[in-house]
Amino acid sequence: MPTIRRPHVASQFYEGDAEALRAQISSCFLHSLGPKKLPQTNFLNSPRNIVGLISPHAGYMYSGPVAAHAFYELALDGKPDTVVLLGPNHTGYGSALSIMCEGVWRTPFGDVEVDSEVADAILHETNLIDVDELAHRYEHSIEVQLPFLQFLYGNKFKIVPLCYQLQDYDSAVEVGRALTEALADTNSVVIASSDMTHYEPAKEASLKDHAALKAVTDMDAKRFYETIETQNITACGFMPITSLITYGVGVCAKAELLSYHNSGDITGDHSSVVGYAAVSFKK
Numbered sequence: 001m002p003t004i005r006r007p008h009v010a011s012q013f014y015e016g017d018a019e020a021l022r023a024q025i026s027s028c029f030l031h032s033l034g035p036k037k038l039p040q041t042n043f044l045n046s047p048r049n050i051v052g053l054i055s056p057h058a059g060y061m062y063s064g065p066v067a068a069h070a071f072y073e074l075a076l077d078g079k080p081d082t083v084v085l086l087g088p089n090h091t092g093y094g095s096a097l098s099i100m101c102e103g104v105w106r107t108p109f110g111d112v113e114v115d116s117e118v119a120d121a122i123l124h125e126t127n128l129i130d131v132d133e134l135a136h137r138y139e140h141s142i143e144v145q146l147p148f149l150q151f152l153y154g155n156k157f158k159i160v161p162l163c164y165q166l167q168d169y170d171s172a173v174e175v176g177r178a179l180t181e182a183l184a185d186t187n188s189v190v191i192a193s194s195d196m197t198h199y200e201p202a203k204e205a206s207l208k209d210h211a212a213l214k215a216v217t218d219m220d221a222k223r224f225y226e227t228i229e230t231q232n233i234t235a236c237g238f239m240p241i242t243s244l245i246t247y248g249v250g251v252c253a254k255a256e257l258l259s260y261h262n263s264g265d266i267t268g269d270h271s272s273v274v275g276y277a278a279v280s281f282k283k
Contacts, residue, residue, distance in 0.1 A: 003103030009140040013059040018108040028064035039075035048078040052190040052281035057141040063276040069259035070278035080189040086240035087141030087193040089165040094135025109150040115158035125178035135163045141193040164239040176246025192244040194237020196275030209275040221245040253281040
């Protein structure tokens with residue numbers, strides 16, 4: 001029996017029933033803050049251009065419309081064989097940098113297989129990463145990306161989940177460079193899962209977040225990391241984003257901000273918000 005990573009935040013962050021979940025994701029695409037239309041997935045075998053995405057990971061009612069912008073672009077671009085999912089570790093369980101190399105991840109839409117070959121290739125390029133299932137068991141940042149991917153592609157893709165507790169720049173860069181080597185000649189996309197500023201007034205959050213996102217679109221990993229530190233920006237996935245920028249530079253990609261909103265745009269309360277951004281990285 002393969003290792004089954006069971007859904008931990010189904011019925012909390014997203015609907016726990018397949019039919020209700022499909023309707024919920026459709027509503028994210030159709031939302032006034034989303035693309036306002038459903039994606040038409042491109043299954044042709046033409047070369048893909050998107051190599052990476054930044055996508056938020058709050059409950060779909062809050063961040064789903066922003067996430068939908070990222071997945072809308074991905075759908076148009078074609079189907080990756082493997083999705084490498086980089087997420088922060090909110091729980092504190094497991095190793096400092098944790099990968100799963102086998103098994104399946106289950107959602108209400110079914111099971112997605114871990115790509116053992118690509119996971120092993122990443123491990124071959126760096127000794128920073130431990131094989132550790134515990135770090136992933138209760139972590140939501142990677143899990144909430146999966147239903148969007150399954151909405152586009154069914155279960156006809158594989159994943160490599162990588163969970164970060166490490167906070168230092170050099171480690172993030174090393175992982176990004178490892179991805180550059182390991183994913184060469186593969187049909188892959190790397191998704192960095194992150195929310196932006198947490199629990200500040202909307203105006204201040206937006207100023208901080210756009211300063212950080214300007215470093216992202218300038219493809220400047222060092223400036224992004226330093227902006228997070230010097231402006232005390234509480235973006236939980238800043239390490240995954242730093243790795244993704246490094247990977248993007250390694251494959252000669254350019255980044256584009258697709259959408260930025262905050263929880264107050266949903267709730268109407270702008271006194272204390274969480275920021276959400278969708279970014280694409282294209283060759």
